[in-house]
Amino acid sequence: MVATFEPKSEYKVIGTRPIRHDGLDKVTGRAIYGADIKLPNMIWGTVLRSPHAHARIKSIDTSAAEAMDGVHAVVTNADLPKAENKMVDLGEGATNLKWAVDNILASDKVLYAGHAVAGVAAVDRYTAEEAARAIKVEYEVLQSATNVEDTIASDMPAILDEFVGSPGAEESGHANHVKEFVHEFGDPDSALSDADHVIEAEFGLEMVHQGYIEPHNATAVWDEDGRLKIWTSTQGAFTVRQQVAAVMQLPESKIRVTPLEIGGGFGGKIPIYLEPVAATLSRKAGNVPVKMIMERRSVFEGSGPAAGGKINLKLGATKDGKLVAADSTLRMEAGAYPGSLVGASGMCIYACYNIPNMRITGYDVLVNKPKVAAYRAPGSPQVAFAIETLIDDLCEQAGFDRWEFRRNNAAKEGTRRGDGPIFPRIGMEEVLDAAKETDHWNADLGEPSPGRVRGRGFASGYWFNVGLQSSVNLSLNDDGTVELVEGSTDIGGTRASIAMQAAETLGITAEDVNPTVVDTDTVGFTAVTGGSRVTYATGYAAYNAAIEMIDKLKVRASLLWSIDEEDVQFEDGVFSSKSDPELSIGFKDLAGKLGDTGGPVTSTGSVDLEAAGGAYGTHICDLEIDPETGKTDVVRYTIVQDAGRAIHPAYVEGQMQGGAAQGIGWALNEEYYMSDDGVMANSSYLDYRMPTSLDLPSIETVIVEVPNPVHPYGVRGVGEVPIVPPVPAVGNAIKDAIGIRLREAPMNAGRIVAALESENGS
Amino acid sequence: MHPFAYEAPGSIDEAVALLDKHGDRARPIAGGTDVLVQARANRWDLDAIVDVKNIPELTQISHYPDGSVSIGAAVPCYQIYEDQKIRDSFPGIIDAVEMIGGIQIQSRASLGGNLCNSSPSADGICPLIAYNAVCHIAGPGGDDDHRDVAVEDFCTGPGSNVLGRGEILVSLVLPNPGANFGAAYERFIPRNEMDIAVAGAGVSVKLNDAGDTFEAARVALAAVAPVPLVVPAAEAALVGNPVNDATIEAAAAAAADAASPISDMRGTIDQRKHLSGVLARRMINKAVERARG
Amino acid sequence: MTTQVTPGPSRVHVRTTINGNAHEFLVPPYMSLLDTLREIVGLTGTKEGCLDGNCGACTVSLDGRIVDSCLVLGAEIDGKSVETVEGMASAEGLHPLQQAFLEEAALQCGICTPGFLVASKGLLDNEPAPDEHRIRHWLAGNLCRCTGYDKIVRAVQKASAEMSA
């Protein structure tokens, strides 16, 4: 039975904007990020990567590298424990252990340009890099496929040999396609043939990268007793421990992972890349610490993109504007190993609407590109592009108002999501209503600069959010301040949002709580910082720990006053006797008297949350286009989003703005641009064009609060939804500006000019 | 990156001697914004890098009484755009040095480095051509080993140029453009900063006293050929003709026609040809505006 | 026994001023200023994001001009003066920009923050009252992937108002 909570409207700490606890260290340069660690006798490692998209490794000759001055160790896949061809669960669902190991260091084949082939450790980074160049690898180059069309070519060989003959591959009919699921409710075929208005289209997207500014890094060393210590920037120290244990074939108790400050992740710092290489190098180099930092190019070529792919979508509506049917086929690029996260796409594609008859067919498509990792609402922005675009086009075709149509068909409590579950209380209707009330919605477009045209679009998006496991320890100091120990790495202010929930519960200030993120030895299991779960789930654990602390303190007060513990109550930061109004003591005063009542008070809170609260956002985008060059500038942008409850509104706004900025980049410029021979041609920030400060307007935010009934403070999670609506919102605005519909992202200047030229018949 | 030694000579003679000694295993460093990036990408294996920023001739801007200016090869962009006389007399150069990289890059990147890197997409080269700038080059042969090369003849291919073993670029000399002259440079990039040109156009025009006829013109395009591309056909379409839309459109069409770009991650052939025409037209108009004051 | 000595050409002798303090050390001639600060001087506040001049996380001030320290050699700073994020706060407390970044929640992960702070200081030192467009233009060489820049721009505006008050 899931506990439910009645929302309060007034809080003392929640909803305020205290300065984050880790802020001082981060503005003074004192905070220690993964790359900043320095250990005695530390040496440096680097990785040699494949220049080919798909090739068989015939031989690796490391002798010249090993002979170089300053080189301490060279490792290849042969130095890793032999991985069996078996399924294991590494915290992100089941995967084949051999694939997990091969993605760390390739064994028989390289599957993408950038695939790690060997590791080198040397006295410094420069020497290690030179040594890596001296390793000679002989390849037999194989035919490669870097997009869905290429994989369909009849002569395209299977990328994964283990895959041939597997049930998913059999069913799809292609060596590199895996049929993941079909979800079907109602009767979509007859509903579509009976519908008054039917529309269908194909949408295409390229892979994009999370783009975190801090590159991956890892430092590893073995103790004399065979214990492996790792320091890294990760979204989840426990997930790193789990993955390293599987790859290195060690018990988890033999591994300690210390999460250092992390410079962005967005999902991309959940998988491991360098840790086993650093560990293996350390062992081979005589158990000295080895530190590795991934170069930016390798971050693009060898770590976590989000899936590109092809989406076919068909919608049917009645003449009075009811959405009655939807059918879609999703072919999402997984990279070189299964896991495009198409499952999440299936959960999200119809989630904004109530559609009685629906079908979703999902495929994972293997391509010679890096293995997909989670990226902020993974799988949802791609399908939002399809459905939010097609709904605009349906409205245009049938003469419906775009907002009315969405509002009339909006999902609400009781609506079925495309993959089956029935929604609890959600805020889609409230978000659409709030969007219509914004200044932006009610302002006109304004005058474009000379020669330019303007357009406005809007779109909505959904993310389900996740719960999972978290742990928090509290200890009370005798001045009434509280130490809070947690396992969730803090990527954007979650020390504050968790401490605030503990403070609210304890009746003290945010500053009275001192949060610390610790290693895997020091706190209970805590799942990744991802899925918009930290403020929700770790916040819930902090709440539980605080409640336990209050319960213990009630006992202490009863001892102090020699009354029955049932007689003690706690309200507004004060313990008092229910029966004797004379007996009362503040939280802090009581903390000072613990010595007389049995010593220090500590408490723990743990949660394993099945349910989370899904969240919705609607974005409004105004942009300006130079029709001669295709140059597009977003000139005004507003986000409306249901946060459930905004614990620290400034960081909620920040998440919304940051997600939208990434989504705008995705819509306009970002992409994996693959050369003909399957190499990413734009693997630098210069050519992987993420928005700069000059490319964005000041992004306006409206926080809607429809409290999540299954969280003590109503939190839903805010990190991911904001990346979902921008791609279609920008696309709808482009359509409004130039009258042309683009169905391929990025909708860059080249595509805009080409579309305008072919429209003009020139 | 091959480990290289760092040399910081104080004179041209020392610099050219060092470069001559190492041949293609040494390179000058001015701002380092190209050479360090490329050395790290293992474009070359260098034994030495020769810092030219301690050589007075390479770090000075000199204005001469005849209205010409000499810009030391290693003078960083910011010193150029903070020089009021260059702002007044050579605004087309300012267009370029204000757009190279961002503020951090402009603190270091030089016009000389931009030219010597000889990228077809360089923003500094087309405006130099538009101003008929000349390269002063010093070689290892002692005091007499100096030569002048017009900027338009300097680049010979992507990343290659006329400099021989041991030679360095000392300075860029821009003659006094005279009256009724205007020049401008613009590029197309999809973002607003920190991008390399998809295409660019640098143009200069000289009008008659009445300001209604083109007397001379230079049209150069960036990122649409293996070298910054001078378009004589576009110049010919302007010279002797009245300043009007038809003339300018004809020159722009000639520019689009002359462009012979490739498709890559920055843009396609069609897009670049199209942009060449659009940018040439816009820059001719802007140059005319500047020529008319 | 493997060597612990960096191979390659011999080290360069550098005397320099960092955050107002005199420093003297030997640096490998090919080592970036970024690594020199982080590995030799021990100041890890300056961050690495790309090593090719595109992210600005490594921004420091060199003789009063902001530069990407990944594109400067450590050997080049002989006789020059360098300011890093570690030098911004004084005995009196945080620099107004640091305070404003905290108050405006202008950082999420914080990896870009040192670069933004040093770059913003470079702006305000010369132009005390820049408008929003000028701030966005000046900071275009600093990438932030977390914030969408809005709160950073506001923090710079706030510090600018405070410093000119």
Ligand SMILES: Cc1cc2nc3c(=O)[nH]c(=O)nc-3n(C[C@H](O)[C@H](O)[C@H](O)COP(=O)(O)OP(=O)(O)OC[C@H]3O[C@@H](n4cnc5c(N)ncnc54)[C@H](O)[C@@H]3O)c2cc1C
């Ligand atoms: C982030 C970033 C953004 C950029 N944006 C732009 C842009 O917008 N537009 C653009 O055009 N470029 C851009 N560039 C490229 C680069 O900044 C410019 O080309 C710059 O002008 C190079 O000047 P530098 O002084 O840094 O050259 P360096 O890197 O010092 O040298 C460049 C080349 O010239 C050689 N050289 C230098 N001086 C001499 C000399 N005196 N004699 C002979 N050879 C010499 C060097 O050996 C090297 O091969 C960018 C680079 C980066 C890293």
Ligand code: FES
């Ligand atoms: S690390 Fe220097 S600019 Fe990115």
Ligand code: FES
């Ligand atoms: S706060 Fe994370 S990159 Fe800026």
